[in-house]
Amino acid sequence: MGHAPQATTPVGSRTVSATATATAPLPPFTPEHDAFRAEVREFVLTELRPRAAEWEAAGWFDHEAFEKLAARGWLGIKFPVEYGGLGGDYVMDAAFVEELANCGSGGTAAGLGAHVSIAMPPIWKFGTEPQKQRWLVPGIRGEKIGALGITEPGAGSDVASIRTNAQRVDGGYLVNGAKTFITNGVRADFVVTAVKTGEQGGHQGLSFLVIEKGMEGYSVAKKLEKLGWRASDTAELAFEDVFVPAENLLGEEDRGFYLIMANFQWERLLMAHGAIGSMRLMLGQAVELVGERTGFRQAARHAVAEIALKLAASESLTYHALRIFGAGGDAIREVTMAKLVSQRNAYEVAESILQLLPGGAGEWDERRLAEIDRAARDTRLGPIGGGTDEIMREILGKQLGL
Ligand SMILES: Cc1cc2nc3c(=O)[nH]c(=O)nc-3n(C[C@H](O)[C@H](O)[C@H](O)COP(=O)(O)OP(=O)(O)OC[C@H]3O[C@@H](n4cnc5c(N)ncnc54)[C@H](O)[C@@H]3O)c2cc1C
Structure with a gap:
């Protein structure tokens, strides 16, 4: 049990x-x-x-x-x-x-x-x-740090439209193009990079190349400033005639689209678990806030009850998806639902805590206020990263046979 x-x-x-x-x-x-x-x-x-x-x-x-x-x-x-x-x-x-x-x-x-x-x-x-x-x-061992480079300035949700090009040359590939929004992009020792190898690109013409720090022509074009996730280095990467040896090809050439898709379910499910962790933390903060309020206590209690409801609903769907996924089953529908509901709920929970803060909150200790502020900014990424809400709904619709 x-x-x-x-x-x-x-x-x-x-x-x-x-x-x-x-x-x-x-x-x-x-x-x-x-x-x-x-x-x-x-x-x-x-x-x-x-x-x-x-x-x-x-x-x-x-x-x-x-x-x-x-x-x-x-x-x-x-x-x-x-x-x-x-x-x-x-x-x-x-x-x-x-x-x-x-x-x-x-x-x-x-x-x-x-x-x-x-x-x-x-x-x-x-x-x-x-x-x-x-x-x-x-x-x-933590001696080499990795990043995953899929998103490009012109290819986010539509992974098949990746344009970073890897041309076959003697002994490997010559890579030209750019990636953006890459987490760990500045510090990464290696970037598992999606590139276009086939003429047509897309489902039949993408591959994964591992591009390493120090390769000539590979550079971090910019460290991005962001609303949330500020402690992470998110970068734009540039590739100009980067020679990548053939031994850095991951999996089969031109089969990269399927490799990209292979880990998406786990990434999305983990995002749901991360959101559950954040909501538990925020529920604790909200309970504290209610305890410290002098006026308006009933409304504050109701707000906290809503937070507990959002957390429980997210847990139910996410753990259901985890049970199916962990047992090796096809969990696309459940994972998609868990990702959708948990990311939206986490953002709404953070927003409702901001709403709960009394006017005198400025006198509270800075650490606590900073945590609330960070949570509100950090949870905004949830409905975007790892597949946007719109894309999740599209997948769910297809799963429902629509
Ligand atoms: C902080 C941060 C970290 C990230 N880290 C990484 C990383 O490590 N590696 C990586 O590869 N990527 C990373 N990303 C990129 C992330 O995966 C993309 O932002 C996400 O996939 C959306 O792509 P996009 O930003 O290009 O937006 P678009 O795809 O251009 O979408 C813009 C809007 O249009 C909507 N839209 C797009 N297509 C459709 C459609 N067919 N139907 C309905 N609506 C649609 C979207 O839902 C969205 O609302 C990161 C992003 C952020 C913000």
Whole structure:
């Protein structure tokens, strides 16, 4: 029988029950997952959260965060033991992502997550043995940091319209083009990059090339300023006649579109788990706010009740999707629903907390206000990243046979 996750949120002086499901058995989490979750929470609260404001202001989180996670094996939770991973399951990974949200910095969680959950998986799934030794093994150790480069100035939702071109030359490819909005783009040692290899591009003509720091003609064109996720380095990348050797091709040439799609379900499901973690944190904050209010208490209580409802609804759909996905089933419909509802709910929860703040809130301690401010900005990315709400609805419509 499964157990409820550690469903309390230690915010400020109070620890509150932060989920409607706190007393119910909640498969697929086991006592081992719960123990792991508690360990991650302790680490996140003591090692990451105290640095959140500083990293936000700097627009950059310390590399030390990767090192500390690597020292515990947490950059390789689901990767095989022979590559230095923990050989864990998807549920363990999901628990980790929920707890990481307690760092209170969407940018930090995003940078760590981009390396672990979107840059390394294609190498693990489709890389040759030498490629795994070259990028996955040092990636799990935190010695090389990865990014995933798909989005371009003219190709976001429509992945098939990627134009960055890789022309076949003797011994490899010559790459020309640009990528934008790439998380870890400034610091990345390697970028798993989607390029057009076939004449027609699209479904039959895209490939993945691993492009590495120091390759001639590859540069970080710009570090982007953003509304949220400020602690993460998001970059525009430029490729001018970059020679990429053939051994850096990941998977089969011209089959890249399918490689790109392969990890999307897990990326979206993890985003849902991240949103659940954020909502638990925010529910704890909202409960504190109600406790401290002198007037208007009933309305504040109702606002908190709505937050608990949004969290519980998101948990239900997300854990349902996780059960199907974790068992190897086709979870496209459930993952799409979980992503849609959780990202929207997290944003609305953050917005409702802003609304709850009393006029005298300016006198509160700066750390708490900064966390509320960050959450409101960070959660705005949810309905955009990993597939926008509109694209999710389109997929859902097709899943419903429409
Ligand atoms: C902070 C941040 C970090 C990111 N990190 C990465 C990363 O690490 N790697 C990476 O590759 N990408 C990354 N992205 C890019 C992200 O995946 C894209 O922003 C997203 O896929 C949307 O693409 P777009 O921004 O080009 O918008 P568009 O695709 O141009 O969409 C603009 C609007 O039009 C709507 N729209 C588009 N097509 C349709 C349609 N067919 N029907 C209805 N509506 C439609 C969209 O829903 C949206 O509202 C990141 C983005 C941000 C903001």
